[in-house]
Amino acid sequence: MALGLGSRNIFLTCPPMDRAISTTTQRRRRLRTWLLGIGAVLAVLGAALGLRTVVQPSLRRVDILTARVETGDVDAALTAAGTVIPGREAVLVSPIQSTIRRVALVVGARVQPGQTILELDKDLAASALAKLDDEQLRNQNKNAQLTLTLARSLTDLLAQQQAQDLRVSSLQSALRDEQHLLEIGGGTAEAVRQAELNLRTARLEATRLRQQLTNQQLASRADRRELGFTVSMQQRSIAEQAAKLRQADISSQLPGVLTWVNDNLGATVQAGDALARVADLSRFRVRATISDTYADQLHPGDAVLVRLGPGNDLRGTVASISPAVEKGVVTFYAILANDHHPALRANLRADVFVVTRAHRGVLRLKNGPFYQGGQEQPVFVLAAGRAVRRVVRFGDSNADYVQVLSGLQVGEEVVISDTKGYVDTPSLTISQ
Secondary structure, eight states: OEEEETTEEEEOOOOOOOOOOOHHHHHHHHHHHHHHHHHHHHHHHHHHHHHHHHSOOEEEGGGOOEEEOEEEEEEEEEEEEEEEEEEEEEEEEOSSSEEEEEEOOOTTOEEOTTOEEEEEOOHHHHHHHHHHHHHHHHHHHHHHHHHHHHHHHHHHHHHHHHHHHHHHHHHHHHHHHHHHHHHHTSSOHHHHHHHHHHHHHHHHHHHHHHHHHHHHHHHHHHHHHHHHHHHHHHHHHHHHHHHHHHHTEEEOSSOEEEEEEOOOTTOEEOTTOEEEEEEEEEEEEEEEEEEGGGGGGOOTTOEEEEEEETTEEEEEEEEEEEEEEETTEEEEEEEETTTTOTTOOTTOEEEEEEEEEEEEEEEEEEOOTTOOSSSEEEEEEEETTEEEEEEEEEEEEOSSEEEEEESOOTTOEEEOSOOGGGTTOSEEEEEO
8 A cells, every 4th residue: 555645655565365275286285295205215215225235144155164956865864872882791790798809900901711800708608618518418417317217117117018918818818717617517607707807907907008108108209309409409509609609709701801890909799799890892882872752763773873973984783772761761772884993992972873764866965054954944045146045845864964855956056054144035145
């Protein structure tokens, strides 16, 4: 608005009136906001991709282990902990209760058959043997007395039987005389009946005496057999005690090396207590333990591989399996095809692999830290300077190889180092 004041015009500015924003303008503003947001998101994604490209995970070639897929054999095996033990070992025990008097050999000494290793005190055993000898003499005297007594009894019974037989013969004659007198009228029927009664009584007594004589003879033989058994048993006891007395000088019938001896002079030992061990160290076998979870998969005759160390693998078979389970483990024994290998030593620790299944001419990959024991897992395959993740199906395995069922081809090179930290990474850069 202009006001005329003299020759000058004065302009006054008035505030504009509020106007409504058109729909087109509002739409343009919203579109511009969305475009700015989308641009910001794309910028962030681009920056992330660029950063990932710059810091993409990589591995140095010298820091990883690789192996190529090949065709070969894979033996599925159970792993057990083994100990090399002598093929033969004799445990020498005390034959008597005694005390240790002298130790003739030390641990590690060569032992020849019959060579004295340890001596026990024999005084107590010798006294016991003398007592047995005295008892045997008494038994023999009893046997002589019994023989005389039985012979006397049999003689008396035999005499009684013979006398009774004579009386029967006499009564038979008397009966015939009475019968003859009755026929000629010089006797009576009562006398005949009395003579017949006397004869029957005498015959019964003769029968009784014969039976008594037979019974006495049988009883005499039984008594002599019983006393004979007693004498024989006593004689065996004497022989056993004499043998124990001779064995008080402890020796081995097995040639070998003395691996342990009880060298506590004066110590009291009971019959059956172990005193020494002699082992034949020219032949060896393996004692192994495995979790009882796999007990039903063990069978006598199963093939085993005994690993003594790098390059020392020995073949063998399961010889026997202990039926008892102790503390959750089963013990079994394996014999070796080469049981005199130079690397074998008593008490040497070894890994034992029991072969349960054998696969011939299959795809296989060297076992390593990458293998997690499952049937399917991702692995990294080397190609053009990169390690590309690929899911592979595996089959049976052992300590050396894993069977490949699918996902890999012969000749492909696979990272067998531990790659669990890159399980979600599609590929890795391999740098020199």
